[in-house]
Amino acid sequence: MYYSYEDFLKDLMILKDKVEKQIGIPDALVCIARGGMTMSHMLGLAWNIRAVYSLNAISYSDHKVQSSLILENMPVIKKEHKKILILDEIIDSGNSASVVMQKLRSSFPESSFSIGVIFQKPNAKIVADYFVREAGEWIDFFWEVDMLNRASND
């Protein structure tokens, strides 16, 4: 399934409304790079939030059964920021989301963290606090394919 910029705009408005109805406007956004970057950019502007951060969650597959996930460039959450929204494009297995949540909650116990995504996989180990769609088939996100398509059409 091709997921277009136009679909994304509509879904982002829905996600924004869901968050606002529950917690109001967050104090800071933390995106999981790279997938959460475009939505964090746009929501940061829509909510007029300058505290838009990113972190890297990189899974290293080795020859053991479980691949390990390394978090890098954890942002510093300020004391005055109480409501933090973590953003990613999809909760797939739920591995990275759950590790990120645990790490942020233990590092910044005075803030409350919730997570918002566009797509939620039904069998993931965690369910996002806010999501817009259930993910079924493979998704070709516009931010992944539009540049390639343009290049091959030129």
Added chain:
Amino acid sequence: MYYSYEDFLKDLMILKDKVEKQIGIPDALVCIARGGMTMSHMLGLAWNIRAVYSLNAISYSDHKVQSSLILENMPVIKKEHKKILILDEIIDSGNSASVVMQKLRSSFPESSFSIGVIFQKPNAKIVADYFVREAGEWIDFFWEVDMLNRASND
């Protein structure tokens, strides 16, 4: 001037080519949040770079003549990453770009840093290594206005 997603896609391909012709594919991307986030997301995918980082450059205006710029959440650049591309949507005054460049160069002297933007203001204090357009009039970036426009049309 309205700067659309379609214009952006075209310009990002041009920026990508300019960078590749000069330094090849970078080892890591550092975006200045929030403006550089969407382009870093898409270029990170197009180049298959997982090392996509962001930092926050926040200017605090006070009652003195010069406003001061505070950098937060500086990423850690790995030793094996030699060619680092900093990304922002525009070099306007050039203040934040020059402070970011200085700080990264002094913190990670073994890597080489260059900066790429879509828009370059003619009178800025620095000129990007790679840019696509000269910025004249006010620019309404799609990531800033499309959600608002959609909201007001609904």
